[in-house]
Amino acid sequence: MNNTAPRLTDTELDAAYTQFCRQMTALGEAQAPLFMARFALLAMHRIGDAAAVQTLIAQAAEDMAPAQAA
Numbered sequence: 001m002n003n004t005a006p007r008l009t010d011t012e013l014d015a016a017y018t019q020f021c022r023q024m025t026a027l028g029e030a031q032a033p034l035f036m037a038r039f040a041l042l043a044m045h046r047i048g049d050a051a052a053v054q055t056l057i058a059q060a061a062e063d064m065a066p067a068q069a070a
Contacts, residue, residue: 008016020039024032044053 024035027035047053047056
């Protein structure tokens with residue numbers, strides 16, 4: 001991952017996460033997956049490091065079970 005990128009403080013991270021959650025709530029449940037996908041694509045572009053993005057994707061999926069078919 002790009003270690004030269006500025007890091008968020010705990011307070012900044014909490015504020016950003018709160019803003020993210022509030023925006024999802026404001027958009028509504030139906031729009032939330034599209035908002036998260038768009039945010040992810042914008043974040044990947046901003047990160048600009050394919051290996052770092054792949055590592056983050058793997059970390060995000062850790063300990064998550066695949067969705068079960070209905």
